[in-house]
Amino acid sequence: METGGSDKLRLVLGVFDENLATIARELSLSAHVDGTAIRLEGDEADTGKAVIENLLSAIEAGEQIDRSNLSYCIELAREGRAEDIGEIMRGVVAITSRGKPVKCKTVGQKDYVSAIKGHTITFGVGPAGTGKTYLAVCLAVAAYKGKQVEKIILTRPAVEAGEKLGFLPGDLQSKVDPYLRPLYDALQEMFGLETYQKLMEKGAIEVAPLAYMRGRTLSGAFVILDEAQNATREQMKMFLTRLGEGSKMVVTGDLTQTDLPEGKSSGLRQAVHLLKGVDDIAFCELSDRDIVRHPLVTKIVRAYERDENRRKKGEKS
16 A cells, blocks of 8 residues: 655654554564555455554644554554544644644543533543543633633542651641642643743632532532542532532543542442433543553553452452
8 A cells, every 4th residue: 555655654664664563463464665655465454554544644633653552543443443543633632832732542532522522511430541631631721711611620539548648748738739740730731830820829720629629619610520539429429519600520530549448438439320311411431442651551450450350250259
């Protein structure tokens, strides 16, 4: 198949032809380069061709090809869904302060973003590295810049995960800041440090522990509850009933990483059970296929999931 020029061929092949070697290895193909064309031979040659065609689409959309999105493209092509990659690459979620476009990298992420845009409350549930929090922050910033909301509120339960808050130095704010650091980082990337600090000072951005939400009505705001698996049932009810006019809420969490004390059940788990089917509330379940960190993260998550499944089977028997 023709790649459309030497520059595109170079990007498709990757450094030392690593991309082509990966495609050939994963699909048990023999691959050859003939001028600016790539020749594939083997039972899954059509699948390999679909992968390369969609790599070309991604390159034309300005996307960088790495091991993570290449593996994902191969998986989709095997399922006959390779065309979904091109559709994902064309959509820009937001622009960072440095002018870099933020794009979805998986079908699950695209569905998640669409759900947030189309619903007042969205639950994003899935493992670490799937972009749940980052994409929600990007959409919050886009909504603020587009004057759809007047402020951004980000919150997390300040649950101790193996460390005691009381042993940390400083006042309450300095003690809970480590729990909120990922939210600060995402906001600073989107706004830039100077703009972020100004918005914090005038109250247009609020980052606070979940306990600070009690007794308030959150109107005209884009509100994100992160690490929601660590919210109790009472806290989750309290948070969801803060919703005011003109606001949008996103609740993110990973039900496999609950740090609640023994005997306390997760409010996120209960909310997923109770609120499915309620109008204007969306639920998006991201999986290890949506992990966009280092490819090893996917393997680590899958290994833990297999172990968890074995444990559950052992408890039942």
